[in-house]
Amino acid sequence: MKKLLLKSASAESEIYIERGMLENAPALCAGRFPGRRAHIVTDSNVAPLFLKKITELFEGAGFSASSSVLEAGETSKNLNSVSRLYEDFSKARLTRADLAVALGGGVIGDTAGFAAATYLRGINLCQIPTTLLAQVDSSVGGKCGVDLKQGKNLVGAFYQPHIVVIDPDVLKTLPEKFFCDGMAEVIKYGFIADGDILNSLSAELSGEALLDIIFRCVEIKRNIVEKDERDLSVRMLLNFGHTIGHAIEKLGSYAKFSHGQSVALGMKAALKAGIALNVTKKDSLALLNDLLRRYGLNTDTPYKASEIAEAVSSDKKIFSKTISFILIRTPGEALIYNLSLQSLEQLIYEIFREDF
Ligand SMILES: NC(=O)c1ccc[n+]([C@@H]2O[C@H](COP(=O)([O-])OP(=O)(O)OC[C@H]3O[C@@H](n4cnc5c(N)ncnc54)[C@H](O)[C@@H]3O)[C@@H](O)[C@H]2O)c1
Ligand SMILES: [Zn+2]
Incomplete structure (x- = not known):
């Protein structure tokens, strides 16, 4: 079993990564938390696949288990869902000794994580990510929150999950397009921190090879x-590809x-920006395009430079006139490049010409 510890100023996260690990989640929680009530939060696609099994496993480990099932999809990542979860936590009579279990992709992890961070000023939280994106990225690191x-992601918290249980075998039911979404974040890790990852990405990733990739990504994030x-x-380096x-x-x-x-398109734009600024080695772009195609990710955008520039500058999270834009020097090596919003807009016009 592979285990990583993430020690931050606020808490210590135990991260377990192994095939078949799902079965062990309740016993790990029983060992770490004093309470014996577990409230499982999941979505309408994941519930039919795993909810019965995980409920039985928690009950078998001595917990009284209850659950909330949110409608699948980004539209559930809002304050109404959080409010509903508070009600359900309350009905389940959770105390700060008890725990919330986020069983699902990034939408469930972010929403249940925020509800757990704020209910009773913070209850115990176990993340069981079921998408590749959530396994390599959103379940680790403590950012949680919902959309307005x-x-x-305009409302949220930094709240480290106490336990993260990553079982690559649960990805067997994940539709390919969602698997490929997660691959965009995997490729991101390769470009910012570990060029070797990019060499080990074959079109068919499964079993031990997939486990190894997930572990390396989580280790980078940790x-x-x-x-x-x-x-x-x-931490801003993790935003590579995210501004655009x-x-x-x-x-x-x-x-x-x-x-x-x-993010796939954003990474391509960031490499083009880096090449225009003489920071990025030109052959990085061919490598990225090749990887994106391998996982069925877009390399073309239908938007005009003016639309993208306008959308970047109206991003509500950009309050200052300076932007920390993430550039790549060479695959595996990234840097934070500070530039004015105006310079970024100019760059966008340069990048998104007809031949993007
Ligand atoms: N907190 C962070 O640090 C962070 C980082 C990256 C992304 N995010 C957030 O994550 C969200 C995207 O996450 P996502 O891509 O996991 O989306 P998602 O949670 O919507 O899951 C994608 C789809 O897969 C389904 N699904 C999940 N697991 C499955 C399984 N094992 N088998 C079959 N279907 C399954 C879901 O029901 C959903 O339809 C976004 O809201 C994004 O903002 C957060
Ligand atoms: Zn992302």
């Missing part, structure tokens, strides 16, 4: 978050392009 109609939990310095990616996601009203697809 004004934009994504190392970065331990240095900078609050996103003030090195978020703009593309927004232009498609969070429906046309998924998060992973948008």
Whole structure:
């Protein structure tokens, strides 16, 4: 069994990564938490696959288990869902000794994580991610939160899950397009921190090879978050592909392009920006395009430079006039490049010409 510890100023997360690990989650929780009530939060796609089994496992480990099932999809990541979870936590009579279990993709992890972070000022939290994206990224590091109609992830908290149980075998039921979304984040890790990952990405990833990739990604994230939990310095590197990616996601009203697809396009734009600024080695772009195609991720955007520039500058999270844009020097080595919003807009016009 592979285990990583993430020690931050606020808490210690135990991260378990192994095939078949799902079965062990309740026993791990029983060993770590004093309470014997577990409330499982999941979505309408994951519930028919795993909820009965996980409920029985928690009961077998001595817990009284209850659950909430949210409608699958990004539209559930809102304050109404959080409010509903508070009600359900309360009906389940959870105390701070008890725990919430987030069983699902990033939407469930972010929403249940935020509810757990704030209910009774913080109850115990176990993340059991069931998408590749959630396994390599969102379940680790403590960022949780929900969307407002004004934009994504605008309400949230930094709240480290106490236990994260990553079982690559649960990905067997994941539709391919969601698997490929997660691959965009895997490729991101390769470019920012470990060029070797990029060499080990074959079109058919499964079994031990997939386990190894997930472990390496989580280890990278653990190392970065331990240095900078609050996103003030090195954690920004994880935003590679996300500045322009978020703009593309927004232009498609969070429906046309998924998060992973948008990040794929954002990474391509960031490499082109780096080449224009003489920071990025030119052959990085061919490598990225090849990897994106291998996982069915877009390399073309239907949007005009003016639309992307407008969407970037109206991003509600950009309050200052300076942007920390993540560039790649060479695969495996990234840097934070500070530039004015105006310079970024100019760059966008340069990048998104007809031949993007
Ligand atoms: N907190 C963070 O640090 C962080 C990082 C990256 C992304 N995110 C957030 O994560 C969200 C995206 O996460 P996601 O891509 O996991 O989306 P998601 O949670 O919507 O899951 C994708 C789809 O897969 C289904 N699904 C989940 N597990 C399954 C399984 N094992 N088998 C079959 N179907 C399954 C879900 O029901 C859903 O339809 C976004 O809201 C994004 O903002 C957060
Ligand atoms: Zn992302």
